[in-house]
Amino acid sequence: MSASAMKMGQPAPASHIEAEAEIGHHLLRKADRLLGWVIDIPCAVLVLAEVALILVSVIARSVFNTPLVWSDEIIGLMFLWLTMFGAANALRRQDHMRMTTLVSRLPPVWRARMNAIGVAAPALMLALLIGPACQYAANQWYVQTPALGLPDSFRAGAMPVGRG
Template sequence: MSSDSSRAGAPNENNIATGAHVPHEPDLPDFAEQRSKLYRGLVNVERIACCMLLVSLLGLIMLQVVSRYVFNTPFSWTEELARFMLLWFTFVSAGFVMARRIHIAVDLLASKLGRTGTIVLDTFALLTVLVTAGVLAVAGAEFASGANRLQAPATGLPMSVVYFAAVTGFALIFLHAALHIFLNIRHPEVVPDAMENLEREAA
């Protein structure tokens, strides 16, 4: 039997009707995205924003290098703006990574537990993330609002624009963690098994 036919007979991990847990690749839509177009759109917006920020960051760095070493007239704002874009890229990416549940995780304890124990442990970890992200998002919003009068020295941007990167990132993490907790309760079959991602990468 060919590999294609064996794959056809195997459960499709992207089709939740077959009882799949997680997709084979982090780029593929997971259970929540398959069930909700709105949520899939949000995750796609996060992905596109990350790509745009990364490309813009690369462009700014290249512009800085060319202006400094080729024309010997470096711009004063490129380095500062690149740092701000790096902050936004970091926090928006954290939201996207949380949406796909591909954060680096230590599964030593989970690997010793049964299926029910894994679900309980995963839900507890998500609750911890949920509370932490919620507190940091609220505190960050208050801090960013108070920094609206401050301006960056080179670009003149309000510092609240910079600080709201953290607020956005933690808000996205809060949203995704809340959704994953709901799915753990309503659809425990979609909770990834311990070491599942590591084993899939090693295969």
Template sequence: MQTRHSTTDRIEETVIAALLGLMTMVTFANVVARYLFNSNILWALELTVFMFGWLVLLGASYAVKKRAHLGVDALLNMMPQGLRRGMALFSVTCCLVFALMLLKGAWDYWAPYAELPPTTGRWFPTGLNFEMRGQGWYEVQDIPMIAPLKFLETLINEGQSYEKIPKAIPYLVLPISMLLLTLRFAQAAGAIWRGESDRLVASHEVEDELENIRAQQGEHE
């Protein structure tokens, strides 16, 4: 079980690090092209914006998994253990409901671009709307179409060619990230319910690190 979790961590960390590295490389290349060659990479800005969106959205779910989001626990620490656990369950339930709503909204926004039916219902899905007109022909503004994605022309664009990549590609992160966020909150809820944790965020990490540093300094003295 631990190996599987470690492998998942490595995959997520690698994807996030790759996005950050690619953003830096593309931005640097565009600066070099502009100031040294008086040219411009037309698609660099749009690609960087999309990669930043992927980075933030995937990072949000990973931070929930690692309990790395910021939180204020001054009042929580003053409560008895039972009440603290109850408050944590209430908090994670609110987060889980909100994540489910985000997941529905993300799917409904992305699905037409992929020629898939969005859900019906205002707050929570009650079915699928097969009458919604697809929008698979929508393209991004600047990023050119690449050969490995040509299969999408048949899959979602009725065989018509794309000049730019379809919007279904960069916007795919919306349902993926919201699904991961929902799963992370569900895992956090399970840990709190089983008594393995009493809060959503890690407590006093800075103070713990400072104590470790002081202890190490004391050993050297």
């Protein structure tokens, strides 16, 4: 029995194939954790920045009677990115919306099949939309936002990033 398996209270793998599968699962778990950090950190930063900017914008508008025209544009842009990162995070954690009420009433064999379809269907949809979303974002480079004059690709780019 290996030392790491003894520490964790698990038996050592019985064969070379099982050992490789265990290594593969370990690498997948590490990749999933890394992807979680890549998604969660921008989400946290966006939430904090959005709350701060909304607070500053409300104070400027209400207290000083000087609205920050550009703030609405940035707030909408940040909210869109936050929505896309949140959707990617929900899909990664398998917390996306689906018909769990109906699926939970099915026999176990059909429940497993429907859960597999519930994961595969959004993945297929996202795979089909990634190309058009990237093309749309690239085409929006020439369009500018009204207040800041930023390329609209900053807004349109949220779709392919959230889908990727």
